[in-house]
Amino acid sequence: MSSSTVEYAVRRNPEMGPHGKPVASPTEPFDAPEPELGSQTMLVNVGPQHPATHGVLRLVVELDGETVVSVVPRLGYLHSSFEKLGEYRTWNQIVTLTDRMDYLAPLIYNCAYVMAVEKLMGIEVTERCKVARVICMEMDRIFSHLLWLGTWSIDVGAFTPFLYAFQQREKVYTLHEALTGARITTSSTRIGGMMADLPEGWTKGVREFADNLPATLDEIDGLLTCNAIHVGRTQGIGAISAEEAVNHGLTGANLRASGVPYDVRKDRPYYDYGSYDFEVPIGCHGDCYDRYLVRMEEMRQSVRILHQALDRLPDGPMDVEDPRISLPSKTDCMSDMESMIHHFKLITEGIPAPAEDCWFSVEGSKGELGMYVVGDGGPKPVRWRIRPPSFVNLSAIPKLSEGHLMADLIMINASLDIVLGEIDR
Amino acid sequence: MTSDLGSGGSAPDFGLVAAGGRKGHDPAPDTAEAGNVPPVNPSVTALRRQFPDGVLRNRVCAGDQDVVHIDSGRVAEILRWLHETPDQHYDHLADVTAVDHGGGRPIEVVYQLWSIPQRSALRVKCELPLDALEIESVTGIWQGANWLEREVYDLFGVHFRGHPDLRRILMPENYAEGHPLRKDFPLRGRFSRAEQTRRALTQDPEDYYMPGEIGERTPQVVASGADDGDEAKASGAGAGGEGEADVL
Numbered sequence: 001m002s003s004s005t006v007e008y009a010v011r012r013n014p015e016m017g018p019h020g021k022p023v024a025s026p027t028e029p030f031d032a033p034e035p036e037l038g039s040q041t042m043l044v045n046v047g048p049q050h051p052a053t054h055g056v057l058r059l060v061v062e063l064d065g066e067t068v069v070s071v072v073p074r075l076g077y078l079h080s081s082f083e084k085l086g087e088y089r090t091w092n093q094i095v096t097l098t099d100r101m102d103y104l105a106p107l108i109y110n111c112a113y114v115m116a117v118e119k120l121m122g123i124e125v126t127e128r129c130k131v132a133r134v135i136c137m138e139m140d141r142i143f144s145h146l147l148w149l150g151t152w153s154i155d156v157g158a159f160t161p162f163l164y165a166f167q168q169r170e171k172v173y174t175l176h177e178a179l180t181g182a183r184i185t186t187s188s189t190r191i192g193g194m195m196a197d198l199p200e201g202w203t204k205g206v207r208e209f210a211d212n213l214p215a216t217l218d219e220i221d222g223l224l225t226c227n228a229i230h231v232g233r234t235q236g237i238g239a240i241s242a243e244e245a246v247n248h249g250l251t252g253a254n255l256r257a258s259g260v261p262y263d264v265r266k267d268r269p270y271y272d273y274g275s276y277d278f279e280v281p282i283g284c285h286g287d288c289y290d291r292y293l294v295r296m297e298e299m300r301q302s303v304r305i306l307h308q309a310l311d312r313l314p315d316g317p318m319d320v321e322d323p324r325i326s327l328p329s330k331t332d333c334m335s336d337m338e339s340m341i342h343h344f345k346l347i348t349e350g351i352p353a354p355a356e357d358c359w360f361s362v363e364g365s366k367g368e369l370g371m372y373v374v375g376d377g378g379p380k381p382v383r384w385r386i387r388p389p390s391f392v393n394l395s396a397i398p399k400l401s402e403g404h405l406m407a408d409l410i411m412i413n414a415s416l417d418i419v420l421g422e423i424d425r
Numbered sequence: 426m427t428s429d430l431g432s433g434g435s436a437p438d439f440g441l442v443a444a445g446g447r448k449g450h451d452p453a454p455d456t457a458e459a460g461n462v463p464p465v466n467p468s469v470t471a472l473r474r475q476f477p478d479g480v481l482r483n484r485v486c487a488g489d490q491d492v493v494h495i496d497s498g499r500v501a502e503i504l505r506w507l508h509e510t511p512d513q514h515y516d517h518l519a520d521v522t523a524v525d526h527g528g529g530r531p532i533e534v535v536y537q538l539w540s541i542p543q544r545s546a547l548r549v550k551c552e553l554p555l556d557a558l559e560i561e562s563v564t565g566i567w568q569g570a571n572w573l574e575r576e577v578y579d580l581f582g583v584h585f586r587g588h589p590d591l592r593r594i595l596m597p598e599n600y601a602e603g604h605p606l607r608k609d610f611p612l613r614g615r616f617s618r619a620e621q622t623r624r625a626l627t628q629d630p631e632d633y634y635m636p637g638e639i640g641e642r643t644p645q646v647v648a649s650g651a652d653d654g655d656e657a658k659a660s661g662a663g664a665g666g667e668g669e670a671d672v673l
Binding site for chain 2: 076120267268356357358361370382394395399
């Protein structure tokens with residue numbers, strides 16, 4: 001496996017700053033002997049309407065002074081029963097539900113869903129489609145990480161990186177809009193292909209974005225990585241060992257920050273990820289600071305993949321040339337009867353899937369994004385299940401934050417990079 | 426194609442529906458039930474050797490995905506063996522979920538395993554009849570199973586024995602309409618819109634701030650029928666019914 005450890009430019013002593021200057025560490029020792037005062041713990045409710053919870057997450061926190069004794073997350077404020085709705089829709093109609101779950105990386109969800117269904121149906125998509133989806137997924141990985149970076153820096157008290165990150169995000173929004181017509185709810189994939197071929201000049205826009213992003217990352221890197229406040233608030237906070245991280249089901253950057261080089265793109269390659277030249281950054285302390293470093297490096301690696309994918313994007317058809325799966329062109333539908341009937345039958349009857357089940361997971365921006373689809377021979381799923389990476393990652397928050405300060409809980413929550421649309425579904 | 430596709434017909438219909446759906450489709454490899462297709466993953470053979478009577482059957486799905494059906498009574502034992510045996514080492518529990526095929530057929534609990542060192546995947550399934558929806562929890566093996574099992578309990582009503590904190594997770598705790606992902610659950614819910622609104626308005630938000638939420642947590646008792654006794658809990662809505670153990 002080609003993986004590399006992130007090199008630290010910063011010393012890990014929380015009392016010392018980047019250049020050996022002392023830092024006023026916000027973390028007081030927790031193991032100070034407590035006088036027996038018979039004190040009571042206090043319950044503090046965080047959220048669901050609080051910006052630091054990154055959505056409608058609610059944390060009921062039990063505090064002993066300022067130290068977190070226990071955390072009970074409460075979910076469901078955004079529950080939309082997507083999985084139940086999916087059972088009443090045909091396979092292609094579900095695509096619109098997928099991007100509403102992770103609205104921070106909608107294209108990854110679109111792609112992961114159709115990839116699972118194509119695997120179930122035994123469909124092999126065209127080369128152009130594969131590369132186009134790789135471009136979409138890597139672009140949205142950066143898209144999602146940029147939002148995490150912006151909100152993370154706000155949580156740590158820095159406002160400038162937020163503006164820099166959102167400036168770049170705006171460019172991805174524009175690319176989304178050019179590709180699909182929508183900025184967030186992209187719904188760009190279809191079984192066997194994409195909604196449409198890439199618009200003209202789109203790849204040039206992606207290339208420009210990929211060219212310009214590293215400069216922004218360098219700027220943010222300069223603002224945060226060696227920043228005394230940032231280092232002091234994140235190093236040694238919310239640390240989890242490799243074994244525990246695996247046992248808690250953490251995936252994505254949260255797992256790799258603990259030193260486990262598990263990346264679905266490398267371990268179970270799909271769409272020729274094995275032939276792209278990129279590295280999987282891993283951390284070694286498993287704390288908030290390592291998660292920050294891993295995500296920063298992941299964006300740079302995604303830029304590398306983007307460049308390679310843009311170089312190899314082949315010409316040719318985007319959709320599978322199979323009349324049982326792909327719709328005829330709109331011009332044909334309007335001009336000849338057979339195509340119109342064909343279109344009508346595909347839309348009204350849907351595409352049948354075999355009576356089997358299929359699990360397919362991709363490396364999403366938040367972690368391992370699994371899709372489990374069960375067919376019964378008909379055009380609708382018996383069961384459509386999403387393995388939500390944020391959901392499982394968030395379940396470790398009591399373990400990560402107990403014993404830390406209330407202010408650290410905010411950083412730990414930010415470091416997990418959750419999206420509530422996907423947790424609640 | 427038959428008309429009752431979405432609604433899940435009775436068990437004998439299922440074969441016909443499946444055959445109808447396959448008509449005109451790609452000649453996918455025939456995934457026969459009783460292990461006619463040799464398993465891709467060597468763990469399946471090892472599992473069959475280790476638990477000759479615990480493994481009921483295995484099949485290959487979607488081309489290369491191994492599925493093992495095991496005895497639901499021995500799930501913790503078998504999964505612990507898969508987790509702890511050095512040759513297997515399935516250390517990453519990717520997913521726990523359930524599938525209701527409808528029509529009174531048993532509910533399948535599905536465990537999706539992945540071994541990070543071995544790079545191999547295995548899907549383990551247990552079937553639970555609708556009148557005995559109870560299975561052992563695997564939180565003792567993978568702590569990541571905690572919320573996943575809570576979700577299965579919430580949406581399917583499967584009771585996990587030995588789970589440290591078996592409460593609803595996505596639906597509100599006083600939700601009285603049953604388990605939404607069951608096939609017998611109507612898409613719009615069991616109650617009328619007026620009744621749903623009335624219940625939402627009579628909720629007391631203070632309930633959710635009770636220290637009992639953090640203190641002693643008593644697992645809820647789950648009725649083991651398809652028609653579970655969750656309705657009984659409705660009367661306690663808004664009256665601080667957080668820690669009530671016996672609601673039946």
